[in-house]
Amino acid sequence: MVSRVIPVDPFDLVIFGGTGDLARRKILPGLYRRFRDGQMPDGARIIGAARSDIDTAKYRQFVESAVLEFVSKKKCDPEVLKAFLGCFSYVTVDALGDMGWSELAKEMRDDVVHAFYFSVGPRLFEPIAERLKSHAIAGPDARIVVEKPFGHDLETARALNATMAQHFEERQIYRIDHYLGKETVQNLMALRFGNMLFEPLWNAQYVDHIQITVAETVGVEGRGAYYDRSGAMRDMVQNHLMQLLCLTAMEPPSKFDPDAVRDEKLKVIRALDPVEPEDLVRGQYLGDDDVAPYTQDAEAEDSRTESFVAMKLHVSNWRWNGTPFYLRTGKRLRARMSEIVVRFKEPPHSIFEEDTGQSANELSIRLQPNEGMDLKVTIKEPGPGGMRLIDVPLDMTFAEALGEEVADVPDAYERLIMDVIRGNQTLFMRGDEVEAAWAWTDPIIEAWQERRDVPHSYDAFSSGPEEALMLLHKDGRRWRELRE
Numbered sequence: 001m002v003s004r005v006i007p008v009d010p011f012d013l014v015i016f017g018g019t020g021d022l023a024r025r026k027i028l029p030g031l032y033r034r035f036r037d038g039q040m041p042d043g044a045r046i047i048g049a050a051r052s053d054i055d056t057a058k059y060r061q062f063v064e065s066a067v068l069e070f071v072s073k074k075k076c077d078p079e080v081l082k083a084f085l086g087c088f089s090y091v092t093v094d095a096l097g098d099m100g101w102s103e104l105a106k107e108m109r110d111d112v113v114h115a116f117y118f119s120v121g122p123r124l125f126e127p128i129a130e131r132l133k134s135h136a137i138a139g140p141d142a143r144i145v146v147e148k149p150f151g152h153d154l155e156t157a158r159a160l161n162a163t164m165a166q167h168f169e170e171r172q173i174y175r176i177d178h179y180l181g182k183e184t185v186q187n188l189m190a191l192r193f194g195n196m197l198f199e200p201l202w203n204a205q206y207v208d209h210i211q212i213t214v215a216e217t218v219g220v221e222g223r224g225a226y227y228d229r230s231g232a233m234r235d236m237v238q239n240h241l242m243q244l245l246c247l248t249a250m251e252p253p254s255k256f257d258p259d260a261v262r263d264e265k266l267k268v269i270r271a272l273d274p275v276e277p278e279d280l281v282r283g284q285y286l287g288d289d290d291v292a293p294y295t296q297d298a299e300a301e302d303s304r305t306e307s308f309v310a311m312k313l314h315v316s317n318w319r320w321n322g323t324p325f326y327l328r329t330g331k332r333l334r335a336r337m338s339e340i341v342v343r344f345k346e347p348p349h350s351i352f353e354e355d356t357g358q359s360a361n362e363l364s365i366r367l368q369p370n371e372g373m374d375l376k377v378t379i380k381e382p383g384p385g386g387m388r389l390i391d392v393p394l395d396m397t398f399a400e401a402l403g404e405e406v407a408d409v410p411d412a413y414e415r416l417i418m419d420v421i422r423g424n425q426t427l428f429m430r431g432d433e434v435e436a437a438w439a440w441t442d443p444i445i446e447a448w449q450e451r452r453d454v455p456h457s458y459d460a461f462s463s464g465p466e467e468a469l470m471l472l473h474k475d476g477r478r479w480r481e482l483r484e
Contacts, residue, residue, distance in 0.1 A: 008421045010043045010112045016128055017119035018048025028063050029070040030414030035084045047107050049093040059090035095124045101135045115420050117145040129167040143420050145174045148239055154438035161431040174420050179240045180427040181412030184371045193252050204323040211341040212244050214329040215482050224298035231305040236329040238441045248340055249315050258425035269436040273314045275444050283308030283465040284455035285332040291460050306455045307331045310468035332460045335482040338367035359391055
């Protein structure tokens, strides 16, 4: 199989917060992998910008240590790494003052793509944006990459969008959600809109329900202060799960174009019904002999912040009327697993005996680990003895179906950064999309705060609160088992 890679133009990429944890863990290793695979053009330059008082040589040492720590040894070729480090320079910049901005302006070249990655907290977005403009560093074709959180609620999201709009046009702003960069998320669109097999069945007439799960085994240690102000609803549902829901439920766009795709996603969000209290479960993990409880991890003894959310919701449009969507996400659960499950309805009439084992078809789209898809179908069990039916998966795990080299897909961050350089906004959120998501989320949060709801407790490394299991049981359904 020949891989077709869309080339990118020469660029200057400035990483604000270039010495931070996100840069070290994700951005810098991802850029190295793109360089190693020949996707970065000759003359590409990467400029680290932060308050740390270091020089370019010290910054290159920082980059090298990040690559060696977070890139597999078999990909760390010394000669390639040496050439990669040659792409880097560093400027000490004060986001809240005047230090370093003139030096940064001198680093920028003419006639190349200019991209600026805001790998910093939201409070620094405005001062950085203002200084990029006042020092004539970011021109009308510059691209700005903004990390989440995109606000804390609708009010702050609107304020953040308004702030960015003072300095940049919407076509210049790339709001990054790394879930949209995952190979399988993009394959969801290919599956739906590139094949005739599924799209005619992708509606309420044939689909019984859809489950979207993002489960983590880790707790909130190290992020407790941030997480306790946000919780699972703000940290995961409003963005990551919302995006997966949109791609699953949206109508076919007229073409694979950034605004056409995002228009259809926006329609899904606006079609969401409010969630009733009985259709929502919040949870908070307990500790055991090996791990601390949430309240200790977050250093908040009386916290009512949820580390787990499960809910049933409905998309009120012709395609999905009456088909429930079940969403769940949580920390310190039994397995690390992200997947979308489309469970189809059972045949309207079975010609077989009731005890033959026949059940409904189920399409599972796995985002992590072991990215891939499988479709559960019913067949006759081989051998004599009558018509005995069994369920078997038609499995397409990427590593098995396409080979290790093809299946070794790019990390979400490296794919999305290259899309920024290409000027492709398809996998980035638009401002009105972010605000619509908050407009739906805020009333849910406000309602449980008014009721002073206390999260249900659940054991560490379990499937979550019992109440979450009952959310489906009362409808005669079951969650897919959490498994690695």
